[in-house]
Amino acid sequence: MILKLVAALVAFSLSGTVHAHGDEKHEKKASGAISTEETDFGREGDPKKVTRVVRVDMSDKMRFSPAELTIRQGETIRIRVKNSGRLMHEMVLGTMQGLKAHAELMKKYPGMEHDEPYMAHVAPGKTEYVVWQFTKAGEFYYGCLVPGHFEAGMLGKVVVK
Numbered sequence: 001m002i003l004k005l006v007a008a009l010v011a012f013s014l015s016g017t018v019h020a021h022g023d024e025k026h027e028k029k030a031s032g033a034i035s036t037e038e039t040d041f042g043r044e045g046d047p048k049k050v051t052r053v054v055r056v057d058m059s060d061k062m063r064f065s066p067a068e069l070t071i072r073q074g075e076t077i078r079i080r081v082k083n084s085g086r087l088m089h090e091m092v093l094g095t096m097q098g099l100k101a102h103a104e105l106m107k108k109y110p111g112m113e114h115d116e117p118y119m120a121h122v123a124p125g126k127t128e129y130v131v132w133q134f135t136k137a138g139e140f141y142y143g144c145l146v147p148g149h150f151e152a153g154m155l156g157k158v159v160v161k
Helices: 003-016 096-108
Strands: 052-059 062-066 068-071 075-084 088-096 117-123 126-134 138-144 155-160
Touching: 003 075, 052 068, 075 088, 075 117, 088 096, 096 138, 096 155, 117 126
Parallel strands: 052 075, 068 155
Antiparallel strands: 052 062, 075 126, 088 117, 088 138, 138 155
């Protein structure tokens, strides 16, 4: 059992995709340093280079609004993520494969806590921000990985042209 847990966590940490957690409060990096780590769907954006703000709302209907974003390749955006619901929600950017894999992992370990630049954990009635640069063209996604939410259809698409 321990070996399976270690193997799952090692495989997950090497995947370079998404991470999630429970209802705990998550603080952004205190150092203010911008990560240079490149993922399959881009990298942390420099707040000084934001070209526009995109607003995304989350609701207890297990939906994002809008459900699709169109971004220019190389563009750095600030995503304003508002939770209009009464439940904890989050927005996690990633590939479909990465989101699905992490949603499954969250079912097994719902208390996992991570703080990555491509996610926002948003308490009811609150607003958080993600600054991201989409460096590659393609279709990517955002999902709420709170157990049960992704499975209920809480998923959006990012089209990078």
